[in-house]
Amino acid sequence: MKIFDDKNQQIGKSSFEFIYKDSAATLSAQQLGIAYDSKLIADQAVDVGKSPSILTNISIVVNSYLYGTRLHALWEYNTQKIKDFVAPIQKGLYQAPIDAEFQVENNRVVAFKESENGTSIDFEKLQNILQSKISQLVYSPKQQRITISIPIETLEPKLTTEKANSFGIVEPIATGSSFFANSIPSRIHNVVLAASRVNGILVAPGEEFSFDKYLGDVTSLTGYQQAYVIQNGHTVLGDGGGVCQVSTTLFRAILNAGLPITERHAHSYRVEYYEEGGYPPGLDATVYYPSVDLKFINDTGNYILVQSTIDLNTLELTYTLYGKKDGRQVSITNPVVSDVVPAPPTLYQDDPTLPAGQLKQTDFAAAGATVKFSRTVTKGGKTIISETYVSNYAPWQAVFLRGTKT
Numbered sequence: 001m002k003i004f005d006d007k008n009q010q011i012g013k014s015s016f017e018f019i020y021k022d023s024a025a026t027l028s029a030q031q032l033g034i035a036y037d038s039k040l041i042a043d044q045a046v047d048v049g050k051s052p053s054i055l056t057n058i059s060i061v062v063n064s065y066l067y068g069t070r071l072h073a074l075w076e077y078n079t080q081k082i083k084d085f086v087a088p089i090q091k092g093l094y095q096a097p098i099d100a101e102f103q104v105e106n107n108r109v110v111a112f113k114e115s116e117n118g119t120s121i122d123f124e125k126l127q128n129i130l131q132s133k134i135s136q137l138v139y140s141p142k143q144q145r146i147t148i149s150i151p152i153e154t155l156e157p158k159l160t161t162e163k164a165n166s167f168g169i170v171e172p173i174a175t176g177s178s179f180f181a182n183s184i185p186s187r188i189h190n191v192v193l194a195a196s197r198v199n200g201i202l203v204a205p206g207e208e209f210s211f212d213k214y215l216g217d218v219t220s221l222t223g224y225q226q227a228y229v230i231q232n233g234h235t236v237l238g239d240g241g242g243v244c245q246v247s248t249t250l251f252r253a254i255l256n257a258g259l260p261i262t263e264r265h266a267h268s269y270r271v272e273y274y275e276e277g278g279y280p281p282g283l284d285a286t287v288y289y290p291s292v293d294l295k296f297i298n299d300t301g302n303y304i305l306v307q308s309t310i311d312l313n314t315l316e317l318t319y320t321l322y323g324k325k326d327g328r329q330v331s332i333t334n335p336v337v338s339d340v341v342p343a344p345p346t347l348y349q350d351d352p353t354l355p356a357g358q359l360k361q362t363d364f365a366a367a368g369a370t371v372k373f374s375r376t377v378t379k380g381g382k383t384i385i386s387e388t389y390v391s392n393y394a395p396w397q398a399v400f401l402r403g404t405k406t
Contacts, residue, residue, distance in 0.1 A: 014143050016133070020121075020150040023089045029137065032081050079127065086121060089150060095119045097157035100164035109200035109305055114172070114322070115164070118155030125151040161322075167202060167303035170324045176252025177318040179276035180245050187227035188315065190242035194218075195308040195317055198246060203304040208262060211247050211287050211294040218243055218289050228362075230268050230286075244286045245317060247294045248274050250306070251285035253319040254296045258330040258377035258385065263295040266391035270366045277316075282335035282371035282391045300326050328379040341368035344397040354403030361400050368395030 014029045097118035103111035126148070133146050162170045180191055198214045218224050218240035227241025244267065254261055267274075267286045274284045285294045298304050305322040343365035354360060370392050377385035 014137055015145050016130070017145065017147045018086055018089070018150050019147060020089050020093060020152075023092060025085055025089060027081070027085050031085075032078055082126065082130065083123065086126075086150065090121045093119055093121070093152070095155075097155045099157045099159040100161040102161070102164040102169075104165075104202070107202055109202060109307075112200060112305065112307060115157045115160045117157065120153055120155055122151040122153035125153070167305075168324055169303055169305050169322050171322065173300075173304070173321050173323045173325050174253050174257030174330075175318055175320045176249050176254070176256055177277075177316055178245060178249040178252070178274060178279065179314070179316050180242070180273050181276060181315045183242060183245075183273065183315070184227060186225035187242035187245075189225050190227055190240050191245045191317060192310055192312075193223055194240070194243045194246040195249075195310055198250065198306065199308040201306040203298045203306065205298055205301050205303065208295055208297050209304075209306070211250065212289045212292075215243065215246075215287065215289055244271075244284070245273060246308070247287040248284040249308075249317045250319045251294055252283055253321050254294075255283075255332060255375060256330060257321050258328045258375075259296045259321075260299060260385060261294075261296045263293050264389070265292050265294075266393070268394055269396040270369065270393045272364065272366075280335045280371075281337060281369070281393070282373055282389065284391070300324065302326075326379065328377055328384065331376045331378075333374045335371050335373040337369050337371050339368075339370040341395040343367050343395050346398040346400065348400050348402045350404045351401040352404050354401055355405050356403050358403035359400045360403075361398065363397060363399035365398035366393070366396040369393050 015026055016029070016032065017024055017026045095116075095118045098113070098116040100115035101111050101113035102109065129148055129151065133148060137144055137146060162168075180188065183191070194215060197216065198211060201209070201214055203209045216222060220226075220239050224240040224243075226237045226239060229238040229241040231238055251261075251264060264285045265287075266282070267284050270281050271284065275281060286292060287294055300323055302324040307320045307322060309318050309320070310316070311318075346365065347363075348359075351360070370390065372388055372390050374388045375385065376383060
């Protein structure tokens with residue numbers, strides 16, 4: 001019995017390090033209660049040769065003297081100690097699964113939430129790994145430090161996105177985003193309003209989507225405020241300034257989805273909003289209800305859900321297209337800028353309605369340029385779309401109103 005008590009002393013000095021990403025927790029074998037069951041082993045030794053059969057006892061004793069008898073060395077450990085010790089790691093990584101939500105009214109999705117898998121420590125697998133490592137530890141003549149990567153299990157939601165709807169919508173197929181952090185309050189209002197109206201739209205297989213159809217009339221009567229718009233070659237205050245931020249963002253999602261685009265128009269000049277966040281020029285799309293539109297055809301064979309989200313902290317707008325991927329691959333080249341024309345000299349115009357000496361900028365300088373990029377979409381090894389987008393941006397003059405009122 002003393003032999004195994006001494007062995008337990010040695011085992012207790014070894015340690016286990018449980019790691020997950022940047023988190024780690026170290027526990028000694030003694031804290032885990034890993035030890036031989038000395039008493040049980042001693043009882044087994046005493047019982048050798050004490051069976052009811054004399055002949056069997058004689059045989060066991062003789063064999064023990066000649067060849068020795070291997071007793072089953074039993075060890076134990078505290079399973080609750082492990083759960084308690086990795087609890088801080090479990091708290092940091094645990095995510096409960098989220099059920100999907102899908103509610104349709106008048107052919108528009110009015111409540112949507114994509115299902116999400118949860119994560120947790122796989123305690124059963126962790127126990128199995130630990131048991132195999134204990135075998136390695138107890139038979140080692142030396143003190144050890146054993147590292148164990150904590151296994152993770154995926155927790156499935158009860159209601160997945162696919163099960164929540166009958167439209168075959170399974171997963172995101174593409175996203176597009178843009179920033180509008182430097183917008184005035186009225187422009188932010190318009191972006192949020194327009195994005196809410198072009199949202200939750202189900203596009204049937206083979207259907208042509210029209211941005212203007214869902215946007216509707218853009219006036220103060222439909223809730224829009226005055227912000228800067230491009231009109232008759234000038235940047236002026238008008239109802240709905242900022243709506244093109246929404247069409248531009250959706251255009252990017254459609255491009256990334258590899259869907260055929262049947263109508264798209266570039267802006268008259270390069271707008272700084274659409275290049276925020278490091279986006280190159282040429283990835284914009286202007287709309288003007290009801291004549292200038294953004295359109296695409298759903299040729300995937302499944303329904304597509306057009307969904308918008310806005311982060312009001314970062315002022316980032318994102319469009320996500322949900323559906324079912326059909327294996328198409330999309331390649332978009334980096335836009336190439338050529339034929340750059342400098343912006344005209346700044347223009348100052350007297351304005352008797354402004355106090356003398358006050359300046360108010362109404363147009364912002366932008367160099368003219370031609371911007372080109374290409375998109376290739378393949379499916380099953382065949383090219384189904386091959387096209388080049390050309391945007392011709394006019395040079396734009398900075399204009400300041402100069403107050404003359406006395």
